[in-house]
Amino acid sequence: MDLHYTAEKNSLILISLLKAHGIRNIIASPGATNLRLVASLQHDSYFKIYSSxxxxxxxxxxxxxxxxxxxxxxxxxxxxxxxxxxMPALTEAYYRKLPILVVTSSQYSEWIGNLKDQVTNRIQLPADIVKKSFQVDEIHCERQEWNAINKINEAILELTRHGGGPAHINLITSYNPDFSITELPYTRVIHRYSHKNELPSLPQGPIGIFVGSHKKFNQQEETSIEAFCKKHHAIVFCDHTSGYYGKYKMNYSLIQLQSGKIKRSLKLLIHLGEISGDMFNISPYAQEVWRVSEDGEIRDPFKKLVNVFEMDETFFFNHYAKEDCTYPIDEYPSYKEEYEAIMQSLPDLPFSNIWMASVTSGKLPEGTVLHLGILTSLRSWNFFKLPQGVTSFSNVGGFGIDGNMSTLIGASWAHPEKLYLGVVGDLSFFYDMNSLGNRHVGKNIRILLVNNGKGCEFTHHMNMGSMLGQEAYPYICAEGHYGKQSPKLVRHYTEDLGVIYLTASSKEEYEKLLPDFLNPSSEKPILLEAFTKDVNENAALKIMSTIKQSNKEQSKEMVKKMVGEEAYGILKKIFKK
Structure with missing residues (x-):
């Protein structure tokens, strides 16, 4: 038999990463389930294999x-x-911190519990035999390949992390008889660095910093980032959960949303923070990603992670601020100009969460703390800059609709002298409305309740729910609950609790009420209920996404208007043929 590498992709990725990380010593025990892996290793002279x-x-x-x-x-x-x-020897290895990578080959996990011979359950392992354990399944698509690459890299990196120790991979085999693969595939290698290591040099090319949800940066952290950005002409891409308010901040959501956006390619994206509420991030245009986090964990939302820096951000940026600049072109002005150009072209918007964000964000008093509900409210306000001295948060950790007002109220107790503004949709408000009954609710609380009578997040043009039309309303959008936009329900509830109630159903009414709503001198908390329509909410988002269309996109829209959506679809199919 002409023996080469197995055609099983998960094994190929494992072998490739073993070589990339310099692991050559293998001790193999006989069997059929691991036959493809061992035969492939045996074929490669890089490895030194022992039998037991x-x-x-x-x-x-x-x-x-x-x-x-x-x-x-x-x-x-x-x-x-x-x-x-x-297990006995792995217990020894665990307590002695010996770098042993355990690869147990297995049949499909679906066989577990179904009386299939030689199938054992390896999902739950004793706490003191390996540091981490992963299952690497068969690979049939890019998503599964990305997952396998990350898991195998993480298992290998764990061997030497924090003093070292054993790690486990349960490798699924399909018993593929094909051994025709003559070359290993290119596989993305992830490295981990601490402050003790010699750190890699920055790549040559444009650099961006992307900040997910993050605690507010202190002065030392902000200074180190600004020194880095100044030296390397980097830009800090943020949303309103980033906690960064420095000189190089760029609210990128509006630019990225445009159908005619310029697809700049970053050589490097430096990833800070946790889950991002920005639904329109820049990941497709970054060639590689470095993550900086003290936890040192493999977090790869962009699917391009190559380096993890287990260190505090100040150390990282101070180190690289001393490195010579490799890309002397300052792109921040062009991003800023692009944003300003889009804002200057901002067309008239219907009465909606986005419109309210556009007229309110710039009028927030200095020192205001803004809490945004997830999805619609956060996205709407992310399009617009906040005044200097205004900070912002959102519950994007669990990313649920519950608890937005409770979080706002709890935060307000820390600084009673500051104005705390929460922006929530109707489903989120009613989910958490009991929090308003708390006797400690202070006069510094402001709540903007955007009541459109349903979860309109599921009806806009970028959500699959829009394909269902009104079929989505009763269950997916939960329409018809909570008084069906009753003009009395929230009024009676809030006023009985000692909260000042305001209401608006048009732009004129809203703008008239806005000064009183944002007045920090009020002796009571204030709630402003704005009644909107989901068609207007969706139209506003559509308008925001097409302010800057490419010529191609403009032509498409023109043809659609001339012949209609259905005829356009038919023409598109004809021309494809």
Missing amino acids: VDERSAAYMACGLAAESGEPVMLSCTGATSSRNY
């Missing part, structure tokens, strides 16, 4: 080899009880 029939002995041999050589060792076994025999 008894998995108990194999694992202890790995302990001895790892301790003596100072290098990681990989174990490979088949199904049935073979993996159980590793």
Whole structure:
């Protein structure tokens, strides 16, 4: 038989990453389930393979080899009880922090519990035999390939992290008989660095910093970022959850949303923070991503992670601010000009959350703390800059609709002298309305309730719910609850609780009430209920996404208006043929 590498992609990725991370010592035990992996390793002269029939002995041999050589060792076994025999030696390795990568091959996990021979459950492992455990399934699409690459990288990196120790991969096999692959695929390698390591040089090209949800940056952190940006002409892409309010901040949502947006390609994107509420981020245009976080964990929302820096952000940016600049072109002005050009072209918007954000954001008193409900409210306000001295937050950690007002109220207790403004939709408000009954609700609370009578998030043109039309209303959008936009329900509730109630159903009414609503001298908390229509909410988002259309997009829209959506679809199919 002309033996090369197996055609099973998960095994190919594993082998490629073993080589990339310098792991060459393998101790293999016999079996059919790991046949494809072992045969492929055997084919590659890079690896030094040892054989051991008894998995108990194999694992202890790995302990001895790892301790003596100072290098990681990989174990490979088949199904049935073979993996159980590793446990005594892995306990030894765990407490001695020996770098042993355990690769247990397995049949499909669907067989677990279905009386399939030689299939054992390896999902839950004892707490003190490996530091981390991952299952790497078959690969049939790019998403599964990305997941496998991250998991295998993470398992290998864990071998030497925080003093080292064993890690586990349960590798699923399909028993593919194809051994025709002559070259290993290119596989993205992830490296982890601490302040003790020699850090890599910055790549040559434009650099951006993307900040997800983040605690407010202190002065030292902000100064280090600004020194870095000044030296390397970098831009800080943010939304209203970033906690960054420095000189190089760019609210990118509005630019990225445009159908005619300029697709600039960043050489490097530096990723800070946690989950982002920005639904329109720049990930497709970054060639590689470096993540900086003290937890050192593999977090890869952009699917292009190559380096993780387990260190505080100040150390990272101070280090690289000393490095020579490799890209002397300052692109921040062009991004700023593009944003300003879009804002100057802002057309008339219907009465909606977006319109309210456009007229309110710039009028917030200095020191205001803004809390935004997830999705519609956060997205709407992300399009617009906030005045200097205004800070903003959103519950994007769990990303649920519950608890927005409770969080706002709790935050307001920390600084009673500041104005705390919450912007919530009707479903979110009624979900959390009991919080207004708390006797500690202060006079510094302002709540903008945008009541459109349903979860209109599921009806806009970028959500799949829009395909269902009105079929989405009763259950997906939860239309018809909470008084069906009753003009009395919230009024009676809030006034009985001692909250000043205001209401608006038009732009004119809203603008007339806005000065009183934002007045920090009020002796009571204030709630402004704005009644909008989902068609206007959706129209406003559509308008915002097409302010700057390309010539191609403009032509499409012109043809659609001339012939209609249905005829346009038919013409499109004809021309494709």
